[in-house]
Amino acid sequence: MSTYITKRILYMIIILFAASFLIFCLYALTPGDFITGNIKLTPERKAELREIYGLNKPVIERYWTWMKNAFHGDFGYSLAQQKPVLTLFNQYIWNSFLLAIISTFLTWFIAVVVGVFVAYKQYSWIDTFVMLFLFAAMSIPSFFIGLFLIKILAVDWKWLPPGGMLTTGSNATGLAYVKEVIHHMTLPVIVMTLLGVGSLTRYFRSNMIDVIKQDYIRTARAKGLKERKVLFTHALRNALLPAITLVGFELPALFGGSLIIEKIFNWPGIGQLYMQSFTLRDYPLLMGFTMFIAILTVIGTLLSDILYRVADPRVRL
Amino acid sequence: MKKRVVTLSTAILVCAILLTACGSNSNNAGTANNGAPSTNQAAPSNTASNAGTTPAADANGLYQASDMSKLPDTAKNRTDTIIVGLTDPSGAFTPYFQQSGYDGNVSSLLYTPLLSVDNKGLPIPGLAEKWDVSADNLTYTYHLRKDLKFSDGSPLTADDVAFTWTILHDKSYDGDSQVSTLHVVGGEDYKAGKATSISGIKVIDPQTISVTLEQPNASALTLLGSDVLSKAYYGKEYKQGQLDYMKKLSSSPLGNGPYKLEKFIPGQEVRMIANENYFGGKPKTEHFIYKTSDGDTWQYLETGEVDYASFSATKENIDKLKELGFVNVQAYTPSNYGYLQVNLAHPALKDKLVRQALTYGLDRQSIYVEASQGAYQVANIPSSLISWAYTEEGINPYKYDPEKAKQLLDQAGWKVGADGIREKDGKKLTIHYLGSKKPDTDVFIAVAKEDYEALGIKFEPEVFADFNALVSKVEGGDYDLVSFSTSLLTDPADGLLQFVDGEIAGYDNPKFKELYAKGLATSNIDERKEIYKQIFQLLNDDLPVIFTSYKKSVYAYNGRIQNLSISPFNGLAPSLPNWTLSK
Numbered sequence: 001m002s003t004y005i006t007k008r009i010l011y012m013i014i015i016l017f018a019a020s021f022l023i024f025c026l027y028a029l030t031p032g033d034f035i036t037g038n039i040k041l042t043p044e045r046k047a048e049l050r051e052i053y054g055l056n057k058p059v060i061e062r063y064w065t066w067m068k069n070a071f072h073g074d075f076g077y078s079l080a081q082q083k084p085v086l087t088l089f090n091q092y093i094w095n096s097f098l099l100a101i102i103s104t105f106l107t108w109f110i111a112v113v114v115g116v117f118v119a120y121k122q123y124s125w126i127d128t129f130v131m132l133f134l135f136a137a138m139s140i141p142s143f144f145i146g147l148f149l150i151k152i153l154a155v156d157w158k159w160l161p162p163g164g165m166l167t168t169g170s171n172a173t174g175l176a177y178v179k180e181v182i183h184h185m186t187l188p189v190i191v192m193t194l195l196g197v198g199s200l201t202r203y204f205r206s207n208m209i210d211v212i213k214q215d216y217i218r219t220a221r222a223k224g225l226k227e228r229k230v231l232f233t234h235a236l237r238n239a240l241l242p243a244i245t246l247v248g249f250e251l252p253a254l255f256g257g258s259l260i261i262e263k264i265f266n267w268p269g270i271g272q273l274y275m276q277s278f279t280l281r282d283y284p285l286l287m288g289f290t291m292f293i294a295i296l297t298v299i300g301t302l303l304s305d306i307l308y309r310v311a312d313p314r315v316r317l
Numbered sequence: 318m319k320k321r322v323v324t325l326s327t328a329i330l331v332c333a334i335l336l337t338a339c340g341s342n343s344n345n346a347g348t349a350n351n352g353a354p355s356t357n358q359a360a361p362s363n364t365a366s367n368a369g370t371t372p373a374a375d376a377n378g379l380y381q382a383s384d385m386s387k388l389p390d391t392a393k394n395r396t397d398t399i400i401v402g403l404t405d406p407s408g409a410f411t412p413y414f415q416q417s418g419y420d421g422n423v424s425s426l427l428y429t430p431l432l433s434v435d436n437k438g439l440p441i442p443g444l445a446e447k448w449d450v451s452a453d454n455l456t457y458t459y460h461l462r463k464d465l466k467f468s469d470g471s472p473l474t475a476d477d478v479a480f481t482w483t484i485l486h487d488k489s490y491d492g493d494s495q496v497s498t499l500h501v502v503g504g505e506d507y508k509a510g511k512a513t514s515i516s517g518i519k520v521i522d523p524q525t526i527s528v529t530l531e532q533p534n535a536s537a538l539t540l541l542g543s544d545v546l547s548k549a550y551y552g553k554e555y556k557q558g559q560l561d562y563m564k565k566l567s568s569s570p571l572g573n574g575p576y577k578l579e580k581f582i583p584g585q586e587v588r589m590i591a592n593e594n595y596f597g598g599k600p601k602t603e604h605f606i607y608k609t610s611d612g613d614t615w616q617y618l619e620t621g622e623v624d625y626a627s628f629s630a631t632k633e634n635i636d637k638l639k640e641l642g643f644v645n646v647q648a649y650t651p652s653n654y655g656y657l658q659v660n661l662a663h664p665a666l667k668d669k670l671v672r673q674a675l676t677y678g679l680d681r682q683s684i685y686v687e688a689s690q691g692a693y694q695v696a697n698i699p700s701s702l703i704s705w706a707y708t709e710e711g712i713n714p715y716k717y718d719p720e721k722a723k724q725l726l727d728q729a730g731w732k733v734g735a736d737g738i739r740e741k742d743g744k745k746l747t748i749h750y751l752g753s754k755k756p757d758t759d760v761f762i763a764v765a766k767e768d769y770e771a772l773g774i775k776f777e778p779e780v781f782a783d784f785n786a787l788v789s790k791v792e793g794g795d796y797d798l799v800s801f802s803t804s805l806l807t808d809p810a811d812g813l814l815q816f817v818d819g820e821i822a823g824y825d826n827p828k829f830k831e832l833y834a835k836g837l838a839t840s841n842i843d844e845r846k847e848i849y850k851q852i853f854q855l856l857n858d859d860l861p862v863i864f865t866s867y868k869k870s871v872y873a874y875n876g877r878i879q880n881l882s883i884s885p886f887n888g889l890a891p892s893l894p895n896w897t898l899s900k
Contacts, residue, residue: 032785036792038416040493040804042818052491080416082409082567091583155619158389162616168586168608168623169398266610268584276405280416281785 008305012298019294020070020287021063027286028059034079034281053079066287076284080277085288088273095165096257096269099185103192104250110197115204116236122209131202138198146191146264153187160187163266188265192258200246207239214238241312248304252296378649380635382876384642392621392643392875398604399878399896401625401889402618404611408581410570411551412544413485413494414563423587423607424544425890427468427572429596431459431478432542434886437705438652438807439842440539444473444573444596448542450840454533457541461524466594467547468577475526479518480548482528482541483507486515489560495540500531510558533838535845536808547571575600575894585609600894618644624878625889630869631690644873645881650694651870652701652885654812655802657863661823663797665746670729672860675748675798676715678722678772680764685866688760693866698853699803699812702867703885705842706809706849712857722772731773739773747775751790751799754782761800794822802868807886809849810837816861824861 033055035046050056054065069076075085118127137145154162161167165184172180211217212235220230257271270289277285308315403422409415412424431445440448445459465473485496486504497504502517517529528541546552550571554562570578575597576589587607591600610617617623619641628634630648638646665671685693697714700707731739731746739746748769752758762778769776781787791799806812810833815821817833829852836848857864874881880895 030786032783032787032789036788037785038493039788039801042498042814043820044818045493045498049491052489077564081407082414082416082564083407088583095584150616155616158620162620162622163610163614164608164622165585166582168400169395169588169604169606266614268582268609272584279783279785 005306008302012302015298016291016294020067020291023290023294024063024066024287025059027281027283027290028062030281032281034283037280066284070291075288078277078282078285080280080282081285085284088285089270089288089292092268092270092273093255093257095267096262096271097255098181099188099192099258099261099267099269100254100256102185103189103196104254106189106193107196107200110193111200111204112236112240114197115201116208116231116239118201119205119208119212119239120231134198134201137194142191142195142260143264145194146187146261149187149191150264160184163187163264165268185267188261188267191265192261203243203246204239207242208235211235211239241308244304244307244311246304247307248300248302249297251300251303252293255296256293378647380639380646382643382645383639385876387642388875388877389619389621389643392624392877396898397602398606399602399625399898400606400608400623402610402614402623403587403607405609406581406587406607408583409564409567410578410581411546411563411567413481413490413492413546414560414567415492422888423578423589424570424572425574425888426576426589426605426893427570427574427578428544429572429574430543431461431545432539433891434539434807434884436885437703438809438886439705440542443542444545445542448538450538454535454838454840455531456527456529457538458521458525458527459542461526462596463524465573465596467550467571467573468592468594469550469571470594471547471549473545473547473573474523475520476523477545477548478526479520480552481544481546482518483515484546484551484555484560487560488558491560494543496543499534499537499540502529502531507557513557535837535840536810538840539807545573574890576605579604595894597894601897605893618873621875624875625872625881626874627870627872629689629692630871631692633690635871638871638873641873643876645876645878646871646873647883648869648871649883649885650702650867652703652805652807653803653868654696654699654701654806654864655693655800655866655868656696656699657865658791658796658799658801658821659860659862660794660797661821661861662794664744665729665731665741666797667823668729669859670725671731672863673715674722674725674729674772675769675774676860676863677718677725678774679768679863680717681715681865682717684761684764688764689757691869693868696864696867698857698864699816699862700809700849700853701806701812701885704806704809704812706846706853708846708850708853710850711854719768719771726772726774733773737773738775745775746773747777747797749795749797750776750778751787751796752778752780753784753787753800754780758800798863800865805886809845813852813856816856821861824859826855826859826861829855829859 033050034053035041035049035055038046041049047056054062066076077083078085078088081088114130118130121127150162153160161184163184166172166177166180167184170180217230217235220234221227225234255270257269257274259271259275261267262269262271263275274286274289276282277289404419405417406419406423407415407417409417409420410424410427412421412428415421415424430443432440432448433443435441444461444465446462447460449458449460450456451458459478461473461475461478467473482496482501484490485492485494486501486507488508488510490497497508501515503512503515504517506512507515519527519529521527528537530537551563551566568581573592573595575592575595577592579588579590581587586609589605589607591603591605593599608617608623610623614626615637618626628638635646635648638644659666659672659675661667666675681695685695694702695714696702697712698708726739726746729741731741734740734745750762750765752761758780762780766776766778781790787799790796803812803815813833813836816824817830832848832852832855836845836852839845872883877898879897879899880892881889882892883889884891
């Protein structure tokens, strides 16, 4: 086990190195740089600024400078926002995380419960109805459903705020603050859950159907176990196993923010910040953020491998 | 599982494209607005034409709110706070040291310039109560008001002004202020580190400062007459050639404007509070908030979460705004112009006749006025519609005339070939057009393709979702025609700079250069008007770029706000101290 982990960590470092180089090249070679978009500058001034920012140096040299600083824990200043990249992450990521953790929890919870239930009632009218609903929810584009809900629930009926995270100008603290945030996050969480729950429910449903057909389930039933026990102890545990792979993938998603949802609901998350930085070619921020996601992805896969070991005694690492 | 990934990635892709489109727009606008805020006011001259379609407007193009009882409670409950939407303030609030125009909008409330400009772009007093320009137009002297204070109560003197001008010449200065291009005497030496101060900047007494230039430049007066940074606060750590420390101060601005920063909540709000030390007296409304949201998000205006928003001036938008009932709606024209940059290295396009043919042969009226429901007006000169220098005298309007266009093309030697495409010396006349991804571009392409193909020109459009990628392709010369818009222009010379500084590569007309220098050599407005008229006539004939359009917008604000007026050049900052909320 421990040799396995050492080996994995070694691989991870190599992968991250390769990824960082690839990501850096990708950003550096995208046409246009931080200076290009500023139409106010004269060509002469543009050249001066490229010199100041080091953008006129070869890509490899820029990469080494970046790497060297990153190893010293210095991810640089955002060119556009004039703040250290890590400070900016700290200001925005937690907002994204809050949305993601709650909607992920809801998605998984609903998907497991509904998935098990409709698998058990396979081909019944309720199964058909639920599947129909889930397909519909999955296929509607998020920006449409988001704007539609804003129109109905916020603008017309005035039940929920149309966006943001706080009531503008509010000085709420403590419990009142928590209440305000919950009020504001209801709409985005509904939309994110609606979008995610469809595929996950389908996934659990089909896993569950496979498992229910196994011999050991028939054996369990033949032993005279209660149906509930058969379903939730014997069937569900086995049906959940493949989902561990998904858990690994959820890790970067929790911190990565959602471009579309954050834009529509004006949520102050990292996804919006990233998108703006990309159009501006704010290299330090882009590099920092993409590397952060790369690290989380690698850790996520390691985590799911270890979880397999914990959950399934048949797996030997 | 696979399906999930596919749907997800398609959705992300589609939306990424959508978002980059918005993103690049705001990027464009953001940089365009640097220094000069994005909110503008109506020019009475052009709202007249607007009034034809919407008769309810008064003489200034203002539609009064019709039914204040529709005002949402959210807005009604705010008694000492005004909220305005702002796309994306990033928190870097030091003027000259910010990269985004949205931060410029914030700092324009936190700082007051030495001089401001009126609605035609002519200088009016700010922190300086008066100013003199020497007879040779080389020395500018500013006389500051007495007892000026920064928001912390410390005095503001000529030393602070000198400090501000000096650091803009520092070699590590990485902002986009144009002050260092004015050729202040001794500025180059300071930048190169050969001198420890700039000899052309002289503090005469605590209220008086003068600056001498090497060559006359009429736009220097307003360019130098901008915001003032406190030497005591921003100069504490300054060493020549080392301005990095300014980044640390960017989120804790010390200004002298009508408001001071109370709290910045990243991605959400910029909260400001009235500055009791403001030279014009403490503003009438205690709190002002810039809420982070796209400028034209309907839902915040409709629910009363913001008091002010700006939209494209389509008839549909105006009607919808009027229907809200509780907002006043005002039309305005921003101080910029749109144009098609032409690749002057192209064998056909370097010929003036072909450029004229392309202008005659393009139905700009359909593209910019009819298809956009009046959100644009056709432009024919490189000046903003509201500038004091704007003129239509002796200007060829290039009315859509395909016959004339064909005739000019024949005259230039481009004859219709066997396949219907014009050619000359065995070369076919093709035009490779680049545009940013947005609905306006789609309209342009549809009309231009039809118009140009009718002339026998092969038209190949290419659309970019990303503004930087488009500009870099233009810089590489891989284009024939590209749609651009200038940043907001204050002085008429600003709109001409691109023809002299090498940005429009390949345009070299000695007559124009001579007139350009002449236009900057005098500060007399009447003389300058005459010179700019000649320049506009010259460029209108030469067409180094094809002039296209003036974008028009409307802003809508809560009917409770009194005394609101928006400067085309300085946005809401000049009138904001007087805004009040009626009960």
